[in-house]
Amino acid sequence: MEIIARIHTDFPTKFGIPRQSGLAEKLQAQIVFEPDYRNPNCIRGIDGWSHLWLIWQFDRAVEAGWSDTVLPPKLGGKTRVGVFATRSPFRPNNLGLSCVKLEKVEITKDGPVLTVSGADLADNTPIFDIKPYVPYADCRLDAVDAFAETRQDTPLTVHFPEELLQKIPEEKREALIEVLSLNPRPGYQHDPTRRYGFNYAGSDVRFTIDGDDLTVVEVVSLF
Amino acid sequence: MEIIARIHTDFPTKFGIPRQSGLAEKLQAQIVFEPDYRNPNCIRGIDGWSHLWLIWQFDRAVEAGWSDTVLPPKLGGKTRVGVFATRSPFRPNNLGLSCVKLEKVEITKDGPVLTVSGADLADNTPIFDIKPYVPYADCRLDAVDAFAETRQDTPLTVHFPEELLQKIPEEKREALIEVLSLNPRPGYQHDPTRRYGFNYAGSDVRFTIDGDDLTVVEVVSLF
Numbered sequence: 001m002e003i004i005a006r007i008h009t010d011f012p013t014k015f016g017i018p019r020q021s022g023l024a025e026k027l028q029a030q031i032v033f034e035p036d037y038r039n040p041n042c043i044r045g046i047d048g049w050s051h052l053w054l055i056w057q058f059d060r061a062v063e064a065g066w067s068d069t070v071l072p073p074k075l076g077g078k079t080r081v082g083v084f085a086t087r088s089p090f091r092p093n094n095l096g097l098s099c100v101k102l103e104k105v106e107i108t109k110d111g112p113v114l115t116v117s118g119a120d121l122a123d124n125t126p127i128f129d130i131k132p133y134v135p136y137a138d139c140r141l142d143a144v145d146a147f148a149e150t151r152q153d154t155p156l157t158v159h160f161p162e163e164l165l166q167k168i169p170e171e172k173r174e175a176l177i178e179v180l181s182l183n184p185r186p187g188y189q190h191d192p193t194r195r196y197g198f199n200y201a202g203s204d205v206r207f208t209i210d211g212d213d214l215t216v217v218e219v220v221s222l223f
Numbered sequence: 224m225e226i227i228a229r230i231h232t233d234f235p236t237k238f239g240i241p242r243q244s245g246l247a248e249k250l251q252a253q254i255v256f257e258p259d260y261r262n263p264n265c266i267r268g269i270d271g272w273s274h275l276w277l278i279w280q281f282d283r284a285v286e287a288g289w290s291d292t293v294l295p296p297k298l299g300g301k302t303r304v305g306v307f308a309t310r311s312p313f314r315p316n317n318l319g320l321s322c323v324k325l326e327k328v329e330i331t332k333d334g335p336v337l338t339v340s341g342a343d344l345a346d347n348t349p350i351f352d353i354k355p356y357v358p359y360a361d362c363r364l365d366a367v368d369a370f371a372e373t374r375q376d377t378p379l380t381v382h383f384p385e386e387l388l389q390k391i392p393e394e395k396r397e398a399l400i401e402v403l404s405l406n407p408r409p410g411y412q413h414d415p416t417r418r419y420g421f422n423y424a425g426s427d428v429r430f431t432i433d434g435d436d437l438t439v440v441e442v443v444s445l446f
Contacts, residue, residue, distance in 0.1 A: 001316050002315055020357060020359070020360035022360050039291050040305075041303075042291045042306050043305045043307050044303065044305035044308060045308040046305055046307055046308040048367075048369025048370075049369045050365065050366050053320060055278060055318055055320065068264040068265045069267060080264075080267065082264055082266040082267035082269055083265050084265050084269055084355075085266060085267060085272065085355055086354075086355065087355065091352065092225055092351075093225055093351050093352055095351060097276060097278065097354060099360065099361060099363060128315075128318060129307075129314065129316055129318045131307070131309075131310055131320060132307075132309065133363060134243060134310065134370075135368050136243070136368060136374065137243035137244055138366075139361075139362045139363055139364065140245065140274050140356060140361075141362065142273070143273050143274045143356050143361070144271075144273035144274075144358070145272070145358050146268065146272045146355065
C-alpha cells in the first residue's frame with residue numbers, strides 16, 4: 001500500500017476532530033500529493049466533481065492494533081458493538097473513509113494541491129486513494145442509521161470571549177466555532193465543571209460544557 | 224494490508240458487472256470472512272445498519288499497474304480523465320469502494336456470512352474493510368456528478384427467449400435481466416449486429432443490442 005498524498009489540517013491530534021466527515025463545512029484542509037504522484041494529469045477533470053472520497057490510514061491507531069468489539073462514545077461508552085458495525089479507527093488494516101467537498105484545485109511548485117472542506121482527519125494523515133463521489137451510486141436515500149437515536153440534532157451554543165477569539169487566526173475562527181458547536185466531547189461525559197481541550201491551528205483551546213452551552217475559558221498559543 | 228473476507232458473486236470475470244454498486248438491486252452476493260476474522264463479535268450489531276461500505280482490491284488490475292489518465296467508457300472512450308477523477312480499477316493501491324445493501328446475517332460453520340445486494344465485484348474479490356454506511360455523513364444530496372450528462376436514464380428492454388431463460392437457475396433470473404437492462408456494453412460501441420457476452424452464475428450469456436433493445440441469443444452452460 002503506497003501513500004499517494006497527505007492532508008494538512010488544523011488538528012495535530014485526534015482531539016477535537018469532528019466525528020464524521022462533512023459535519024464542519026467551514027473547516028478547510030489541503031491535500032498535497034507525494035512526489036511520485038505530483039503529475040497534474042492524475043487529477044485532470046477532478047474539478048467537475050463537487051465531492052471526493054478519501055481512503056486513508058488511521059496512522060495513530062496502527063500500533064494499538066484492533067479489537068473485535070468497540071464501545072462507541074455515541075452509545076454512552078457502555079454498549080459493545082462489532083468493529084465492522086462501527087467506523088472505529090481500531091480495525092483491521094486501519095482504513096478510514098471520508099467524504100470531503102472539493103473547494104479549489106491549484107498547481108503549485110509541490111504539484112497539484114486540493115483544498116477541501118469537511119475533513120475529519122488529523123494533520124499529516126497518509127492518504128491511500130482519492131475517488132470522486134458519484135451521487136447516483138453513493139447517495140443512498142433509503143439508508144438506515146443504527147445510531148440515529150443518539151445523534152445530537154441541535155448544535156451547542158458557543159460562548160467565545162472576544163479577547164480569547166482574537167488569539168485565533170482570523171480565517172480560522174469561524175471553523176473553530178463550528179467545530180465547538182458540534183460538541184467535541186465524549187458522549188458519556190457530562191460534568192459541567194470539567195475543562196476539555198484540544199489543539200487547533202497552533203493554539204490550545206480549553207472549554208467547559210453545561211447543557212447546550214459551551215464556554216471557551218482559555219486559549220494558549222503553542223508557539 | 225490483510226484480507227479480512229472474500230465476496231462470492233455470480234460474475235467470474237469483470238464482464239457484465241454493473242458499473243457501480245447499487246445499480247442491480249436484485250443481485251445478491253455472500254461475504255465470507257477469512258479464518259482470522261470469523262469471530263461473530265466482529266459483526267455484533269451490524270444488522271442495525273441497512274447499507275455497508277466495502278473497501279476491496281481490484282485484484283485483477285494489480286498486475287497491469289496504474290495510469291495517470293484513463294479513458295472512461297461512459298465518455299465515449301475518447302476523453303482522457305485523471306485517475307483520481309474516476310473510479311477506474313487501474314489506480315495506485317488498486318482500491319475499490321462499493322456500497323451494498325445488507326440483506327441477511329447468518330452464523331454458519333464458516334463463521335458469519337453476510338448476504339448483500341447491489342455488489343459490483345467479481346467472484347472471490349478480496350475485501351480489506353467493511354464499514355457501516357452512515358447516512359448523515361455519507362449521503363450528500365448536494366453532490367455534483369461530473370459525468371451526469373452521460374448517464375443512461377432509461378434501462379434497456381430485455382428480450383430473453385423462454386427456452387434460453389430456463390437454462391439459468393430460477394433464483395438467478397430476475398437479477399440477470401436487471402443486469403442486462405443496465406446495458407453491459409462499453410459506452411463507445413454501437414454495432415447492432417455484434418454479439419456481446421459474459422459469464423453469469425455458471426452460464427455464458429450472449430446477446431445483441433439494437434437501440435434500446437437487448438436480445439439474448441445464446442445461453443451455454445459452463446459445466
